[in-house]
Amino acid sequence: MLDDFMVRAALAGIGVAIAAAPLGCFVVWRRMAYFGDATAHAAILGVALSLAFSMSIFIGAVVVALLMALTVNVLSGRGYAMDTLLGVLAHSALAFGLVAVSFISGVRIDLMAYLFGDILAVSRGDLVVIWSGAALVVALISWRWSALLTSTMNEDLAYASGINPKREQLALTLALAITVAVAIKVVGVLLIAAMLIIPAAAARPLSRTPEGMAIAAGLIGMLSAIVGLRAAYVFDTPAGPSIVCIAATTFLASSVIKSLRPAG
Amino acid sequence: MSLVQVEDLSVRYGAKTVLSRVSLRIDKGEIVTIVGPNGSGKTSLLRAIIGAVKPSLGHVTQGSGVKIGYVPQKLHIDETLPITVSRFLKLPGGVLAADIGQALMQAGVPDLSKAQLSQLSGGQFQRVLLARALIGKPDLLLLDEATQGLDQRGSASFYQQIEQVRQDTGCAILMISHELHVVMSASDRVICLNGHVCCEGTPAVVASAPEYRALFGTGTGGALALYRHDHDHGHDHGDHTHDHKHTEAAE
Numbered sequence: 001m002l003d004d005f006m007v008r009a010a011l012a013g014i015g016v017a018i019a020a021a022p023l024g025c026f027v028v029w030r031r032m033a034y035f036g037d038a039t040a041h042a043a044i045l046g047v048a049l050s051l052a053f054s055m056s057i058f059i060g061a062v063v064v065a066l067l068m069a070l071t072v073n074v075l076s077g078r079g080y081a082m083d084t085l086l087g088v089l090a091h092s093a094l095a096f097g098l099v100a101v102s103f104i105s106g107v108r109i110d111l112m113a114y115l116f117g118d119i120l121a122v123s124r125g126d127l128v129v130i131w132s133g134a135a136l137v138v139a140l141i142s143w144r145w146s147a148l149l150t151s152t153m154n155e156d157l158a159y160a161s162g163i164n165p166k167r168e169q170l171a172l173t174l175a176l177a178i179t180v181a182v183a184i185k186v187v188g189v190l191l192i193a194a195m196l197i198i199p200a201a202a203a204r205p206l207s208r209t210p211e212g213m214a215i216a217a218g219l220i221g222m223l224s225a226i227v228g229l230r231a232a233y234v235f236d237t238p239a240g241p242s243i244v245c246i247a248a249t250t251f252l253a254s255s256v257i258k259s260l261r262p263a264g
Numbered sequence: 265m266s267l268v269q270v271e272d273l274s275v276r277y278g279a280k281t282v283l284s285r286v287s288l289r290i291d292k293g294e295i296v297t298i299v300g301p302n303g304s305g306k307t308s309l310l311r312a313i314i315g316a317v318k319p320s321l322g323h324v325t326q327g328s329g330v331k332i333g334y335v336p337q338k339l340h341i342d343e344t345l346p347i348t349v350s351r352f353l354k355l356p357g358g359v360l361a362a363d364i365g366q367a368l369m370q371a372g373v374p375d376l377s378k379a380q381l382s383q384l385s386g387g388q389f390q391r392v393l394l395a396r397a398l399i400g401k402p403d404l405l406l407l408d409e410a411t412q413g414l415d416q417r418g419s420a421s422f423y424q425q426i427e428q429v430r431q432d433t434g435c436a437i438l439m440i441s442h443e444l445h446v447v448m449s450a451s452d453r454v455i456c457l458n459g460h461v462c463c464e465g466t467p468a469v470v471a472s473a474p475e476y477r478a479l480f481g482t483g484t485g486g487a488l489a490l491y492r493h494d495h496d497h498g499h500d501h502g503d504h505t506h507d508h509k510h511t512e513a514a515e
Binding site for chain 1 (some may be wrong): 295311315316332333334336339341342344345346347348351352355356357380396
């Protein structure tokens with residue numbers, strides 16, 4: 001069954017959707033959308049460094065994404081507005097990454113594969129990396145779930161309950177870096193943030209509890225991956241962007257459902 | 265044995281000293297109110313007591329087994345986070361459904377457990393926060409300007425609820441309030457804070473203290489009035505200096 005590239009692609013897409021769903025909810029609740037973007041853009045620099053030193057792209061992307069996230073954490077609140085800081089860092093990291101890739105001689109690198117993903121070329125080895133990464137992210141977030149949720153509601157309430165919100169933030173940052181690294185192959189660095197935010201945003205009007213929203217986001221993400229791949233096959237369109245288009249369509253549908261219904 | 269003892273507490277944010285050598289203690293069952301102008305370190309003091317900010321000097325000691333309930337100043341719940349009142353009260357976990365029901369009852373909002381947090385009015389929200397603070401059956405309740413954003417009726421009814429809670433549970437209360445008329449009628453003790461403890465004592469003693477008058481004016485014992493706020497009093501500041509030149513209006 002795994003011999004079929006479409007099956008491998010679907011499994012890769014589902015893996016990423018599962019990791020991105022609970023994390024994406026926190027990204028939405030904590031208003032970290034641009035933070036996710038910056039972390040994802042930095043990953044291209046990680047890809048360049050991995051290729052230069054011929055090590056695993058997954059490791060390189062995780063390390064650089066993590067460094068990026070920690071840099072933002074350290075620099076925030078030091079004289080620049082958060083959106084300015086993220087704008088500077090996200091685009092600088094992307095630009096440095098692109099320049100760094102151009103220095104790598106020998107192999108001709110298909111840059112498009114890293115910017116927009118190359119889900120149809122997912123190997124069995126990639127699948128192992130994606131599913132292990134997704135399992136790690138889901139395990140980490142499930143383990144810290146209540147503490148993360150409390151910290152997200154209010155930092156002082158977290159302190160009063162004996163939770164250190166700074167430590168929870170670190171767990172979230174780590175989960176984000178891992179998700180970015182596993183999602184590169186599937187949707188590429190430019191569209192990773194879309195996989196985080198769009199399913200979670202689409203799930204919001206359909207949910208009454210935080211857990212319900214995470215599960216709904218997961219289902220929407222998986223549906224988008226499967227339908228998006230099918231659409232890409234039928235219409236001969238790029239796979240990663242097609243998946244995001246389907247996710248965006250579900251967001252539209254759920255927004256319409258919300259507006260047709262009394263507030264609740 | 266006091267519930268909480270604060271000794272020689274100083275708090276700095278970067279180069280800015282917000283609290284300088286503050287000492288105080290809260291005993292069982294008493295109502296203590298902290299008053300002081302904006303930026304006088306009131307919130308920092310409460311945050312130091314719950315451990316959210318590390319003292320740069322001095323320390324905060326809790327009596328053994330003392331439980332603290334904390335009602336924060338304001339809480340913005342993002343509309344994108346769907347959560348019911350009862351789920352919010354269960355966080356971070358290990359809370360029994362019966363305790364949630366009882367806390368909501370004590371806070372005066374027994375019917376809200378299934379409501380969405382983002383749909384509550386300001387007054388309802390404050391009561392839910394109060395319920396959350398009551399869940400652990402606290403010996404000490406910390407309230408940071410709990411009636412901010414409520415109208416006068418809402419605020420009066422909130423304070424009545426607090427009084428009811430104290431009668432029912434006998435817990436001590438340490439609160440920050442801008443509403444001087446409430447403070448003066450309800451507190452056992454008032455602490456006047458302005459980076460340091462300016463003066464403290466029973467409401468009557470504090471109201472007649474020159475330090476208090478310098479901060480809050482004379483006349484009505486601090487009732488609702490516009491007051492001049494000159495900070496021209498002098499007393500021992502140690503190594504701590506702050507700006508004494510502004511003029512402010514009170515609520």
